[in-house]
Amino acid sequence: MFYMISILVISIGVIISQPADTLSFVPPRNISDKFRNDLVAIDLASTDYGHIVQKKPAAVFYPTSTDDIRSLIQFANNNSSPLGIAARGHGHSVRGQCMTDNGVVVNMTNLINHKSGPGIFISQTPALGSYADVGGEQLWIDVLTQTLKRGLSPVSWTDYLYLSVGGTLSNAGIGGQTFRFGPQISNVFELDVITGKGDFVTCSKDKSPELFYAVLGGLGQFGIITRARIALQPALKRVKWIRMLYNDFSAISRDQERLISLNGRGEKDGVDYLEGLLLMRQGPLDVSSYPKSDQPKIVSLVTQYGIIYLLELAKYYDDSTRDSVDKELQVLVKGLSFVPGFYFAKDVEYIYFLNRVHYDELILRKQGLWDVPHPWLNIFLPKSRISDFDFGVFKNILLKESVTVGIVKFYPMNRNKWEDKMSCVIPDEDVFYTVALLYSTRIFDWEAYDAVNKQLLEFCEKNGIPVKQYLPYYETQRDWINHFGSKWTNFQEMKANFDPNKILSPGQRIFN
Incomplete structure (x- = not known):
């Protein structure tokens, strides 16, 4: 019996019950009540944070246990025509990566409401120290909240915390702590994965390592992290x-580069977080977070030079280091070449700092500026070409053509904090940069910003700057082969081993 949900339509004070359409396939009896294809469920699963790509699934699957997901995948493989399966956490992809056309979207967050899910459990062993066993459906903000109750915290973060654990681990999970601790995928001891064949596998560096390394940064191609x-x-x-x-x-x-090189010389030698941002004359230039008395001089500086670079760093402390943290910062900052008089300091709670983007989100939601198109582009490029990139892109594309840029981030990372066995692809230099163009646009002009992205990539190709996309989006398999480079053959082999029918994550457009 199919799962039918009533849609409440309010018209002239009358509530009308409207049944969902019949599913286009016959689901197995043990999970038939987990499917929904009403308008509300389908509409939610047909778009993502990017608001650029739309794909309509045949149904949305609401699991109440990991066994439900396993049964779904086994059914999808045995169906007369294999169904595409897309795991959706918080739906924060920007090019439809968490969607499927006429397949089934798995609403992973439905597991949060059921105690049968993995949840968040904190433990400690002599071998591993402190760790948290976390369901792939959980949001990082909830992981932080629970671990802080025990005086603990994960070490590596994305800038935005309302993302699912499984989602960020399927990509890499980068932010201002990556230079020091590596991406989030470098801070995982063990995974439970339901493969594309429907097998439930517990894996680690020592147990089923092929699957472990493949899944971390594997773009959801080999299994669903539970x-x-x-x-x-x-x-x-x-x-x-x-x-x-x-x-x-x-x-x-x-x-x-000097600041990230201090990492590893001692707990007190370096900073805990480091990122860079652009401030550009054409804006939008938001200086509201600076002291009011300093805002005019910041605007004047940006107006004078057209482009200003912002170095943002953080140092964590507690009661035992309260008296020494300022002295440590003075030592770190001494000799830095920022513009005199343009040094700004805040003292905030740890959770406030990590969750800072959410406070901006609340403001943007009130202004109706959150659920808009986001034609983002995130790339990695080697340190040896970052100056060429600044001249060619920051100065001669973004500034010269007066592109309204929104948020542009750039910061270096240490390659030795990444595990090369993992699927994620990075430049082959000891230090490399990430550059993130995080546009928010109106519904009718996102393509103009996308054209800037293409111009940027064409500049890099023409000038021999080797870039790798992070949160990648490519239109042909040849592009994907170029992206993975020497890892492509192994990536294909892992796909054949763990998802031979190519049902998982069709929205990535790698094999589909």
Whole structure:
């Protein structure tokens, strides 16, 4: 018996019950009540945070246990025509990666409401230290909230915390701590995965390592993550949050690289977080987070130079280091080449700092500026070409053509914090940069911003700057082969081993 949900339509004060359409396939009896294809469910699963791609699934699957997901995948393989299966966490993809056309979208967050899911459990062993066993459906903000109750915290973060654990681990999970601790995929001890064949596998570096390394950064191609064992460390209580402005790119890149090189020399030698951002004359230029008395001079500086670079760093501390943290920062900042007089410091709670983007989200939602198209582009490029990129892209595309850029981030990472066996692809230099163009546009002009993205990529190709997309989107398999490079053959083999019918994550457009 199919699962039917009533849609309440309010018309002139009358509530009308409207049944869903019949499913286009006959589901197995043990999970038949988990499917929905009413308008509400289908509409939600037909779009994502990007609001660019739309794909209509045949149904949305609401699991109440990991066994339900396993039964679904086994059914999808045995169906007369294999069904595409897309796992959807918080739906934060920007090019339809969490969607499927005429397949089944798995609403992973439905597991949060059921105690049979993995949940969030904190433990400790002599071998691993402190760790959290976390359901793939869980949001990182909830992981942070629960671990802080025990005085603990994961070590590596994305800038935005309302993302699912399984979602970020399927990509890499990068942010301002990556230079120090590596991406989130470098801080996982163990996974539970339901493969594309419907097998439930517990894997780690020592147990089923092929699957473990394939899934981390594997773009959802080999299995659905249902549990991850995440490394924890003692959480500090407060953050010294520093911002400095530069008018010279070579100066800020040199300072960024020096600061990340301090990592590993001792707990007190380096910073805990580091990112860079652009402030551009054409805006939007939001200086509301700076002291009111300083806002005019910041605007004047940006107007004068057209483009200003912002170095943002943070140092965590608690009661035991309260008296020394300012001295440590003075040592770190001494010799940096920021513009004199443009040094700004805040003292905030640890959870406030990590969750800072959410507070901006609340404002944008009130203004109706959150659920809009996001034609984002995220790339990795080697340190040796970052100055060429600044000149060719920041100065001669974004600034010269007066592109309204929104948020543009750039910051270096250390390659030795990444595990090359994992599926994620990065440049082959000891230090490499990420550049993120995080546009928010109106519904009718996102293509103009996408044209800028293509211009950027064409500039890099023409000038021999090797870039790798993060959160990649390509239109042909040849593009994907070029993206994975030497990893492509192994990637194909892992697909054949763990998802031979190619049913998982069709929205990535790699094999479909």
